[in-house]
Amino acid sequence: MHKTCNFSIKEITKVEGHANLNVELEEGKVKKCELEIYEGQRFFEQMVVGRHFSQLPLIVSRICGLCNVSHLNTAMEAVEKAFGVKVSEQTSLLRELVTNGEFIKSHAIHLFFLALPDYLGRESVLEFNKEEHKYMHWGLDLKKAGTDIVRALGGRIYQTVSIRPGGFTLIPGQKEIAKLLPLLEKHREKAVGAVKLFASFENQLPFERKTDYLALARQDYSLVEGKLKFLSGKEIAEEDLLKHVREFIAPYSNARQTSFEGKPFRVGSLARVNINSKALEPAAQDIIKECNLKLPNNKIVHNNTCQAIEILHLFDRTISLLKKMKSEKQPIKEIRPKEASGTGVTEAPRGTLYHQYDFDEKGFVKKADIIVPTNQNNNTVEQDLKQFIPGLLDLPQEKANLEIEKVVRAYDPCISCATHFLKVNWKKG
């Protein structure tokens, strides 16, 4: 790489989007490092204005194919809080199970299909050799354990059909629920293997940068409820997130960025494990020790290790929940709308997800505010790369690009992202 040059990596990420990375180097120093999201904005916050609360979660879940359940959960939480609805224990439990399924699926797809080729030095899973081919099957098996849960409880994997504010349109019978157990038990070992596999990649991407982390934290590692915690110590209530976290528009980008007290922070698996590792299932805690993973950890490669740790944790948690579960028919709770505001905060696979809505007296949306994880990480990614790129000067340009992409990809920016992102255009300065 030339000490002084401009270059762009075309087609990177957003949540569901396309982005470029534009870099200006001068005498080996990064003058500019901008994540330029050029994808047409999708305007969900405007599109839901005037929509009825009953439709709202189903519309915003279409923001993301990979984490539609997270968007559903968050919007439903906002609706239920606004109108003072408390769902039944069973509904909470079913929601937790679906969420676990979606996390397992989402993490498995990212780890094995998008991240792993980076670490094995392959361009894609289609180029895995015979020995590596088994990892593709690990990925498929883990994913299937997750998708089977989502399909059984939500009716469909991508854009579920039965999950609604107030409850479920159809509650799966005991038989369907029992069917989910064997697959989880059968593939659990692959989750253990996944943690060891990704932990072993530390030397392939040793980049490290200390920063703050944000996650929803509760003592049972709940992904839908808890207090918002920063690793640096601050705890904030869900409704107050916007008082502390500032969203701003980077003039070169179609996506927003965020900062906490003026500083960027990370969200996602690494953030959750850094902040709340003591709440993980025992096996997940043990494997952290076994793999010598030091916490808190600032190496972005371990965002992937932590995704694998979360898969293992969620396998164990889901297995124990399913064993205890007795399903019974319950109608959806009736919801009486009123003029009110509601906030929902949950953890999506890629980090903290925030929805806030104002409703009119008939339950139609007046105003919507959505902050997605990838937008929170954008700022941090730029800071990472500013520090990372000067160390790549000795590499040929194409190799340097790949290293840069590895860092971006380790964050697991949404799938559209991760896959959209590899056309490299260099412009000599």
Place this chain on the structure above:
Amino acid sequence: MRVASKKVKIGFFSLTCCEGCGLAVLDLEEKLLKAFRQIEIVESRLLMEKAKESSEKLDLAFVEGSVVSKHDLDKLRHIRSKTGFLVALGACAAIAGIPGIRNALPSGLKEKIKRQAIKPVKEKAFPLSAFVDVDYLLQGCSINEQEFLDFLNKFLHGAKPRLQEVPVCFECKLRENGCLLLKGEACLGPVTYAGCDALCPSNNAQCIGCRGFTKDANFKALDELFKGLGLSKKERYNLFTYFNQLPKTLSCLESDS
């Protein structure tokens, strides 16, 4: 019949969308791997990390997502120019679906959107057919994986795939579901294309019209029925425009939305 030794070249493409439909294809797993004997995936954002902007000719292209920017449009035209057969994959590509909701936003909001857009966006979100010839529609949000597989098998065997032009009610009856409309639920099944195996009603959830409205449906009658359920004009407008396709006969619902 195609010659078995020559693999069918396939590409998967994504315009602006959530990419759930492309992911749903991945969920076919072994069934898809089996088809690999007959197909070669030349381009896929899902399976390959490097999206080659190749000009290699394709036999079959699946395109998900709506056209909302010039970038989308250029890409779509390029795909059309190099593929023999083009399939719109999912509601965004087929009918502009959820992204198309913004087409009907009040002009004030549209103005705001235009102002907020840092990079130029189109005034509206468009289905693929607004710009290029589309050879087949795989409808739904998200698509039905089995329908995808059926289509692929037909294509590989040289059979002409045909759209089944019956409403969701048809499949709902086949599954012997109780009628949600009769239970007082505002279900769009009578006016929506089948092919989903009546998935939502089978989950006791109203059909929300994600597969597009049938050509000759009696929307007025369904609207009257909804009115009878006590739904306000605004609620009915909301329902009929879940996937952005307000029927002409119901333009009267537009005014106070």
